[in-house]
Amino acid sequence: MKIVIAGGSGFLGQPLAASFDREGHEVVILSRSGTSSSGRSVAWTPNGNSGPWAKEIDGADAVVNLAGESIAGHRWTTAHKQRIADSRTNATNSLVAAIKSASAPPRVFVSGSAVGYYGPRGDEILTEETPPGRDFLAEVCKRWEAAASAAASARTRVVYLRTGLVLALDGGALPPMLPPFKFGVGGPIGSGRQFYPWIHRDDWVSLARWCVADAVADGAVNATGPEPVENRDFARAIGGAIHRPAFMPAPAFAMRILLGEMADALVLSGQRAVPAKAERLGFSFRYRTIDDALGAIFAARR
Numbered sequence: 509m510k511i512v513i514a515g516g517s518g519f520l521g522q523p524l525a526a527s528f529d530r531e532g533h534e535v536v537i538l539s540r541s542g543t544s545s546s547g548r549s550v551a552w553t554p555n556g557n558s559g560p561w562a563k564e565i566d567g568a569d570a571v572v573n574l575a576g577e578s579i580a581g582h583r584w585t586t587a588h589k590q591r592i593a594d595s596r597t598n599a600t601n602s603l604v605a606a607i608k609s610a611s612a613p614p615r616v617f618v619s620g621s622a623v624g625y626y627g628p629r630g631d632e633i634l635t636e637e638t639p640p641g642r643d644f645l646a647e648v649c650k651r652w653e654a655a656a657s658a659a660a661s662a663r664t665r666v667v668y669l670r671t672g673l674v675l676a677l678d679g680g681a682l683p684p685m686l687p688p689f690k691f692g693v694g695g696p697i698g699s700g701r702q703f704y705p706w707i708h709r710d711d712w713v714s715l716a717r718w719c720v721a722d723a724v725a726d727g728a729v730n731a732t733g734p735e736p737v738e739n740r741d742f743a744r745a746i747g748g749a750i751h752r753p754a755f756m757p758a759p760a761f762a763m764r765i766l767l768g769e770m771a772d773a774l775v776l777s778g779q780r781a782v783p784a785k786a787e788r789l790g791f792s793f794r795y796r797t798i799d800d801a802l803g804a805i806f807a808a809r810r
Contacts, residue, residue, distance in 0.1 A: 511720065512564050512614070513547070514538040514554070514599060515574030519679035520671075522546065523713050524572065536564045538575070554599035562606035565614065570720045571607065573619040573656070575599035579645070580681070584770045593648045596620075600655040607659045614664055618719045619656035621668040623705050623732060625649035628777035631703065635784035636670070636728040645773055653728070665726055667719045672705035672732035672781060674712050675801055677809060689743075689752045698760035700740030702778035705732040708795040708804065715783075718791050730783045734796050739778070742798060749802040 509528075516525045516537035525546040529535045535547030538561055540554075552561040554575055565571060577595035582588045600619060607613050626634045627641015640646050653668045660666040674680045688694040707715075712731055719725040737745070747754025763771040783791070795801040 509569040510534040510536065510567065511570045511572065512536045512538060512568045513572045513574065514552070514603060515576065515620075516547065516572075517541070517545070517549075518574060519676070520674065520709070520712065520716075521572075521574045523709060524574075524716055527713055527717065536568070538564070552602070554595070554602045556598040556601040556605075558602060558605040558609060562609065565603070565606040566610040567612045568614045570616045570618065571603060571614045572716065572720065573600055573603050573617070576620065579622075580770065580774060583768050584644075584773075589644060593651065596648060596652045597655045600652060604655060604659045607664060613659075613661070616665045616667065616720055617656065617659045618667045618669055618716060619653070619659075621649050621653050621656075621670045621728070623670050623672045623730065623779045623781040624773070625653070625670055625728075626779045626781060628702075628772075629779055631701075631780055634730075634779055634781040636730055637784075643773060644769075665723065667725050668728045669716060669719060670728055670730050670732075670781070671712065672707050672730070672736075672779070674709050675706055675805060676709040677805055680709070682805075685746065686750070688756070688758075689746055689750055689754060692753050693756040694743060694747055694752060694754050695756040695758065696740040696743045696754075697758045697763060698739070698776040700738060700743070700757065702739050702776060703736045703780040704739055704742045705730075705736040705779050705781040706742070706798060706801065707731055707733045708801040711793050711795055714794070715786060715791060718786070722789070724789045725786075727785075729785050730781050732781045732783050733798070733801065734783060734787065734793055735798070736778075736780050736782065737798050745798045745802050748799065749806045
């Protein structure tokens with residue numbers, strides 16, 4: 509197969525591209541810099557329009573869209589929130605334009621999204637059928653998915669991959685969480701009752717590949733582990749995995765001072781999202797519990 513991955517040089521794109529590359533598939537990475545560690549790199553400008561790079565889309569078997577500004581990389585100023593939203597819709601609009609103009613469009617377009625689609629929902633169990641929330645991240649996800657939906661046709665299946673908290677040691681949310689635990693002051697954040705919809709990165713890669721390969725995967729798919737946990741249990745699992753205490757709480761007011769608006773959206777609230785569709789359609793998770801996932805992650809480092 510020929511697989512085009514936008515954002516294929518990032519935390520999720522790299523292992524996904526490498527997995528296809530190892531199997532001998534033709535992998536094309538659309539990157540602003542035009543460089544990547546796997547596959548063949550092609551420079552692109554995701555400005556909402558097509559471009560010379562679009563010839564890679566014509567005849568491709570699959571397109572995966574993981575492009576977008578980091579949500580947690582900077583404090584949420586008005587300007588940065590606009591960059592978060594625009595980077596996702598512009599990249600998606602560029603890919604959709606290329607797909608719609610292709611004489612041989614891809615059979616599947618897997619477009620990134622996030623469990624932020626649901627907004628803060630307390631302990632409500634959230635499946636792909638749950639309606640969207642109304643906060644900033646929910647609005648971003650709604651616009652993101654709406655842009656991707658324009659690629660759907662009789663020839664192109666569209667999947668919205670609503671990703672949760674992806675766990676690995678070389679990036680993502682986990683490494684910044686570890687220093688307090690290493691110094692013996694780790695613990696729950698705020699109330700500790702907010703749910704974290706985690707997923708081991710290996711399972712995320714497998715699920716993204718399943719969305720590409722299996723024609724039954726269509727529409728929204730929650731990319732989360734089967735058993736989301738409350739933050740206090742997440743903290744306990746980190747402490748257990750690295751053999752450090754996990755009893756020192758981080759007060760909500762301190763997180764708001766440190767992170768501003770982002771604190772309430774990303775760490776003081778959460779989503780009890782479950783992969784209802786993937787499990788119903790036969791996808792099998794390797795890491796079903798947070799203890800299994802973190803145990804494997806830290807065992808691999810030893």
